[in-house]
């Protein structure tokens with residue numbers, strides 16, 4: 001490791017290497033849990049499609065595929081900048097690293113804005129079956145309502161994760177202002193990055209499961 | 216140390232003062248509530264789950280009281296339903312799941328692998344706070360008037376028909392899941408990265424192996440329950456009908472998701488008990504464990520196969536004949552690693568220098584009850600027999616033999632075995648043996664009649680029954696009072712021993728393992744210096760006793 005990059009040893013560890021491995025493994029195991037959490041929803045959506053193919057396709061045609069696709073590109077780009085930030089953190093270059101993290105978080109915000117716009121369009125097209133007071137656009141098979149509801153459940157859970165991710169990345173780059181941050185907590189950037197890549201990965205599963213597969 | 220004392224000549228009182236232990240390292244309430252010491256967190260859990268055990272046990276006592284008469288005149292239907300739901304929810308999520316992992320696991324896992332603490336001490340404390348936060352929801356439900364869906368929260372009863380406090384109860388279950396997940400993440404990471412030099416995977420005590428397998432289940436299965444409960448919550452609160460056939464959903468899917476968690480979670484309750492058993496049996500047979508690698512791998516096999524048997528809860532709830540057959544076959548398969556363990560313990564005890572101290576009595580009781588519970592499990596895994604006894608008291612008796620017989624006995628056996636280590640005090644041996652005996656007798660008296668009742672056709676969860684079943688029900692309720700005594704004895708004498716018990720030596724049982732090499736109670740950071748492990752696990756002398 002270059003000068004100025006290192007880890008301040010916490011009480012329970014006996015070496016910096018042990019501490020680094022522990023932190024990363026802990027995050028990986030946690031992400032395994034998160035994957036199972038989302039998988040439950042993916043399986044529910046796929047089973048719904050098997051039970052009611054017609055209604056699900058009718059509803060899925062109302063999803064804005066171009067926004068979903070654009071958002072996929074936005075998140076993949078953000079992951080690229082996050083990877084860059086991790087590499088820079090390993091080289092001990094604080095300021096470009098912070099810049100990359102701000103760009104990462106900024107792309108995350110862009111994703112949320114696009115998602116918000118998509119929700120707005122959905123609302124305008126009467127695709128909000130969970131609002132009892134607002135008429136629903138697709139009559140006929142009630143299963144289409146269920147699919148649209150599941151779409152909101154899945155994408156909002158992802159948005160919550162993304163918001164946490166943006167908070168985490170911004171907090172880290174803010175903490176990294178302090179002189180010598182990388183000499184004490186270099187591993188935190190990589191761990192934050194793991195979480196960010198995971199959110200990206202989840203979207204990469206969400207997009208085909210909801211938007212592409214059901215057309 | 217002594218040289219230093221001589222040279223600096225401190226006042227003599229200081230040198231004969233009490234040694235620093237995790238218990239007297241700060242004695243304010245604050246020092247406990249903000250501790251990150253895994254041993255103190257274990258004790259916090261011990262206190263909390265004892266409290267919930269008492270609530271759950273009172274509910275069980277009232278259920279047994281109501282069933283003394285066949286006409287249901289003691290309690291109303293409504294209260295009866297709420298009592299068995301409360302009993303199930305509290306006992307499963309607030310006692311059984313956290314019992315051995317969060318109390319004994321927290322206390323022992325780092326010590327057993329020679330670590331100063333778990334991998335993430337603050338996360339460990341957070342897990343306890345989340346647990347207590349979840350408890351607030353359930354206590355609210357208890358005070359506000361209860362919930363009547365059964366611990367399984369089956370739809371559409373829980374989403375459409377029930378008029379009780381389903382939402383707060385479900386939220387409590389969601390929240391308590393995060394506590395399990397954090398513990399699981401912590402333990403898996405700890406086992407991977409915190410082992411002392413020389414502590415290879417196959418030198419780890421078998422208790423650690425069982426904790427590792429348990430944690431894998433917690434991490435992989437709990438989020439599925441979380442999501443199932445979230446969807447249930449959405450359905451009840453906002454009408455998003457994933458489980459509602461009227462809306463295009465499927466109620467059987469809830470059962471799939473629920474049992475995808477709730478069958479593996481049976482192994483979250485049993486695997487730690489098996490881990491405790493391996494420790495007790497070797498220590499009190501004073502012998503090397505028979506087939507170490509088999510026991511270690513069988514824990515992993517149980518965890519793995521346990522994920523593919525959930526359908527045996529749904530043989531008659533709308534799954535196809537072929538998936539029924541597959542689930543039946545897989546359920547038989549999961550019995551194999553369990554049996555391997557039992558045979559290995561039997562072989563360990565064989566020709567050992569057996570000491571029938573209290574923990575060993577619990578261990579012997581454990582084997583007897585687990586064998587009965589396990590074999591009746593095979594009855595239930597057979598499609599034909601299950602058609603007859605499904606949803607009867609046979610099932611109730613079966614899973615109580617596993618959950619109470621295997622988990623609670625192992626928990627109590629473990630608590631007795633490690634009590635000197637945890638508190639630094641010895642409990643009165645005579646009363647320990649008496650309560651172990653009461654436990655065995657009371658347990659069998661309570662639940663053995665229920666096998667017969669179930670086979671004769673008494674359905675579970677009913678509040679009234681035909682008068683010809685009254686004798687067996689009274690027998691069962693009488694057994695429950697013996698069982699209650701068996702719980703109250705340890706509660707009394709263990710508390711008594713904290714104040715009046717004799718001081719425990721570091722290794723009162725002459726047992727092997729790192730936890731017995733350090734003082735009782737342990738110092739705040741467990742080891743004076745990082746231990747180097749150059750011995751095999753359970754290196755008992757293996758003497759052949761004289762005939």
Ligand SMILES: [Cu+2]
Pocket residue numbers: 477478481524525527528
């Ligand atoms: Cu099962």
